[in-house]
Every structure is written in C-alpha cells, then in structure tokens.
Amino acid sequence: MPYNLLEHFQNHINNTLPFLKSSKLLLAISGGLDSVILTHLCKTSGLDITLAHCNFNLRGIESDGDQKFVVDLADSLELEVFTESFDTKAYAESNKESIQMAARALRYDWFQDLAENLNFDYILTAHHADDNLETFLINLTRGTGLEGLKGIPEINDNIVRPMLPFSRETIEDFAVSNQILWREDSSNASTKYLRNKLRHDVIPVLKELNNNVLTNFKNTLNNLNDTADIVEESVQAVLKRAIIDIDDTQVSYKISEFIKVSNPKAYLYEVFKDYGFTQWTDIVNLLTAQSGKQVFSATHQLLKNRETLILSELKTKEDLHQNEGSVIINNLENEVNVLSGVLSFETVTNIDKSDASTVFIDKETLKLPLTVRHWQEGDYFYPLGMQGKKKLSKYFKDQKLSLLEKQKVLLLCSQDKIVWVINHRADDRFKVTNQTKSILKIKLS
Missing domain, CATH: 3.30.465.60 (Uridine Diphospho-n-acetylenolpyruvylglucosamine Reductase; domain 3)
Structure with missing residues (x-):
C-alpha cells in the first residue's frame, strides 16, 4: 500500500499537535516544494492558515517570480497572503552578517511582527526530517555540545514545524502524485553553502549505505533528547x-x-x-x-x-558612554536621579538613624555645585571616624569589594573633595559637629 502523506500528516496533528486545529496560524512559504506541500496539507486538513512570503531580492527576476507564484497559489486556494520585500544585501553589510544569517533574521523578525500585530497564535515552517539531519551534521562538523545534537525542535515558543517527521522524498512523491507545482530555487543546486553540500554530496551516500538512515536518526534524536533531560535535571x-x-x-x-x-x-x-x-x-x-x-x-x-x-x-558602548557622564547638582531642593537610585536632600534639626544609604552632613561645609561621578584610580577620602586619608582602592580592598562592585561605586563630591562614597561611607571633613548650624540629610533610595 503506497505511503499516504496526507493521512500521516493528519494523524500527527491529531496525536501530537492538536492545539493547531483551534489556532490562528501564519504559514511561512517560499514557493519551494516543502512550504507549498505544507500549505496544501494544512488547507486540506481544515487548519486556519494565512500565508507569509519574503522576497529577499537576491535572485533578480527569479525572486519576483517566486512572489508571483505564491500570490497566485494563495488566490487559487482562497487564502490570505502577506508579502514583504527586503534589501537583504544591504542589511547583511550593515550588520556584518552573512547573507544566510541576514535573511534568517529578516524573515523571523517579520513573522514575529505579523504574529504580534495580527494575533496569530503560531508560525508554521516547513522543516522536515532531511532538514533535521542536515542541521545535526552541520552542528557536528562545527563542534557542539549535547544541545547542538538534539536536532530542530518541533515546537519552539510560537514556532511549530509539523512536517518534521516526514522525509523530503515522501513530500516530493506526494507533490508529483497529486500534480502539485512548486518553484525550484536555483541557489539550492549550488554546493557553495555547507548545507547544500551535505544535501547533495553527503546525505545521499548515507542513504545509500543504509536506507533506514532517517528512521535510525530519529531514534538517535529521541535518545539524545532523553539524555538531555537527565543532564538538565542534574x-x-x-x-x-x-x-x-x-x-x-x-x-x-x-x-x-x-x-x-x-x-x-x-x-x-x-x-x-x-x-x-x-x-x-x-x-x-x-x-x-x-x-x-x-x-x-x-x-x-x-x-x-x-x-x-x-x-x-558587558555594557554596550552606549551604556558605557552614558555611565561615564557625571551628574551635576546645582541646588539641594530637588531629588536627583543617579545610576544607583535617587538622591534626596533634606535639612533636618537633628541626626536620626544613619545607615549605608543615609548620611548627615554639615550643610555649610558644602560648596555647590555638587557632582556625582564614578570613582577613579588615585581618588582618596577621609573615612568618617578614622584618622587621616585613605585611597579608595585601599578602602575597597579592605571592604572586600569585588571588581564588579567597585565598578558600580559612585561618589558625591563638593568641588574636588569626596563628601560621600555613596552607599558605603561618608567623609570625615563634612561630618556634623557641635559647631554645626544646619544639618543636611542625604538619602539614596
């Protein structure tokens, strides 16, 4: 009895992916064999699909021909279709990516935008068993851990690949026997790319050596995924x-x-x-x-x-640039936003609870404007309650601050003098004494 792809596809949906039957689906279609057959299978199975086609403008008139083919197919099947045109080469150059990576980023970003804006529940792609083997071999040749050998996930967030159990051969047999037309991408014949070289030169040899290679590979993936679950638990x-x-x-x-x-x-x-x-x-x-x-x-x-x-x-250059900029405080009336929180200033009549985030200063010892900045090598202060001055680098070492903690430290300064190592210690030169006439409470929140 001949293999019935439609029947096996519908059984797979019913048994493994039943949620697709009640979902609004966006189907990614190139016009090639796999996505065209996925479209026909979904349509015949009564799934609620809308098509989405990317024109990457990489093959001139051929790319435009793919788009027209998809639009005509959607019309013949009475399906809605979205198309988008990309300047893929310009995107690849500006992002310093390969054409393949650029096309991948462009299409998935667009699919996700459509899904979010038009409330599609899932995005369907037409990856199949041969694609899975190719991906496995690519990761294997480049070097990978267990994660890279688990194959393409059938469900990955809102992306679902319902054709993953089926081989390219059964998909093509279905197309031929049902007289379904598709577009051939001329670049697929080239062995310039690793995936195509594996597809044309390596996998046929594997199938010749063992015609059950895809079935055995599927069993291997199941075993690897089971092992991955144990590893994850550990x-x-x-x-x-x-x-x-x-x-x-x-x-x-x-x-x-x-x-x-x-x-x-x-x-x-x-x-x-x-x-x-x-x-x-x-x-x-x-x-x-x-x-x-x-x-x-x-x-x-x-x-x-x-x-x-x-x-x-690691901070981006923009973040670092922003962090390098100091904050100038011209008056003590307003709250001030700094990188580690909000500084507030309040004139009080007496000293109450003091902690790392709150200090009390002799207001008259301050000279405006005040500055909040990062500490620098060579900075020193007079730690409150201690005799003499101390380099901040030595103070941090004594406090056992990590490198990352030191990078976050901010200083409140009056002219070139440190008033407060914020969230750590005040400077003795600005402390409240018996001669203090006005007490300033400074708090970081």
Whole structure:
C-alpha cells in the first residue's frame, strides 16, 4: 500500500499537535516544494492558515517570480497572503552578517511582527526530517555540545514545524502524485553553502549505505533528547545549591559547588554556554585562580571573586558612554536621579538613624555645585571616624569589594573633595559637629 502523506500528516496533528486545529496560524512559504506541500496539507486538513512570503531580492527576476507564484497559489486556494520585500544585501553589510544569517533574521523578525500585530497564535515552517539531519551534521562538523545534537525542535515558543517527521522524498512523491507545482530555487543546486553540500554530496551516500538512515536518526534524536533531560535535571540540582544571589546586573555562584562535582568542566559548560563563552579551560581554571581573574565572551564577563564566580553582562558602548557622564547638582531642593537610585536632600534639626544609604552632613561645609561621578584610580577620602586619608582602592580592598562592585561605586563630591562614597561611607571633613548650624540629610533610595 503506497505511503499516504496526507493521512500521516493528519494523524500527527491529531496525536501530537492538536492545539493547531483551534489556532490562528501564519504559514511561512517560499514557493519551494516543502512550504507549498505544507500549505496544501494544512488547507486540506481544515487548519486556519494565512500565508507569509519574503522576497529577499537576491535572485533578480527569479525572486519576483517566486512572489508571483505564491500570490497566485494563495488566490487559487482562497487564502490570505502577506508579502514583504527586503534589501537583504544591504542589511547583511550593515550588520556584518552573512547573507544566510541576514535573511534568517529578516524573515523571523517579520513573522514575529505579523504574529504580534495580527494575533496569530503560531508560525508554521516547513522543516522536515532531511532538514533535521542536515542541521545535526552541520552542528557536528562545527563542534557542539549535547544541545547542538538534539536536532530542530518541533515546537519552539510560537514556532511549530509539523512536517518534521516526514522525509523530503515522501513530500516530493506526494507533490508529483497529486500534480502539485512548486518553484525550484536555483541557489539550492549550488554546493557553495555547507548545507547544500551535505544535501547533495553527503546525505545521499548515507542513504545509500543504509536506507533506514532517517528512521535510525530519529531514534538517535529521541535518545539524545532523553539524555538531555537527565543532564538538565542534574545541572538544575547543582545550580540550586550554587547560586548565591541574583539581581538585575549579575548572578553569583558558589565555587565549592562546582569543585565538588565529578566533572566541573561539563557543568560549567552547561551553565554558561548560552552566554557566548568558548574558553572552557580558562573558565575551569577560574575555580582555582586568584581573586580578580576574569574570562570574557562577546557579551558577558565571568569574574572570580574570592569564593564565588560572578556573571555579568558587558555594557554596550552606549551604556558605557552614558555611565561615564557625571551628574551635576546645582541646588539641594530637588531629588536627583543617579545610576544607583535617587538622591534626596533634606535639612533636618537633628541626626536620626544613619545607615549605608543615609548620611548627615554639615550643610555649610558644602560648596555647590555638587557632582556625582564614578570613582577613579588615585581618588582618596577621609573615612568618617578614622584618622587621616585613605585611597579608595585601599578602602575597597579592605571592604572586600569585588571588581564588579567597585565598578558600580559612585561618589558625591563638593568641588574636588569626596563628601560621600555613596552607599558605603561618608567623609570625615563634612561630618556634623557641635559647631554645626544646619544639618543636611542625604538619602539614596
């Protein structure tokens, strides 16, 4: 009995993806074999689909021909269709990306915009079993961890791939037997790209060696995904013990929890792989390095601070530029926004509760304007209650501040004198004495 793709597709929807039957769906269509057949399968199965086609303007008249084909197909099937034209080459150049990566970013951004603005529940793409094998082999040849060998996810947030169990061969057989036309992308014949080289030169050999390669591959993926679940459970158990603190800017991990596991490198990889790190030997060495040692990715830094690892996001150039700018305070009547909160000033008659976020100053010792700025190497102050001056770098060391904590420290200054190391300690030169006539309360909230 011949293979009935439509029947198997409908069974797959009913058994695995039943939520699609009551959803509003946006179907990504190029005009090629896979997406055209997905369109016919969905339409015949009674799913509520709308088509979305990207014209990347990469193949001249051929690209325009694809768009016309999709519009005509939508018309013949009485489906709504959205089309969008992109200057893909210009986008790739301005973002310093390959054409392939640029096209991917453009299409998925547009699909998500359509889904959000027009209330589509899911975006359907026509990835199939051969695509899955190609992706697996690409990741394998480039080097990857378990995550890269799990294959293309069938459901990824609002993106669903209902054709993933089916081979390219069965899809093409269905098209031919039902006399369904599609567009051939001439660039697919080129072996310039790794995916095409695998498609034309490698996978046919694998199928020749074993005609059950896709079935066996699917079983392998199931096994790998089961293993990944076990790994995830183990990693989460370690993280539960290791994470000491999380805030908006950083996460702190207890080093001892990584040292006590049987394979620290494996756990460190699973914990930090999504932050762009690649220097895994250096990260393992952080566990025993001296305090202050750092490892950087393009977006994050990992800092050894005594008995902890501290993960934080690297600031963009724009953020750094903004942070470098000091805040000038010309009067003491208004609240002032600073990077770490809001400074308020209040003239009071007596000193009440004082803590790290509140100081009391002899108002007459201040000279306006005041300045809030980051500390700099060479800065010194006279710590309240101590004799003599002290370099801030020495004070921070005595207070056992981490590198990241030091980077966040702000100073309130009067002319060139530090009034308050904000949230830490006031300067003795501005303290309230028996001769003080006006007391100023300064609070960071």
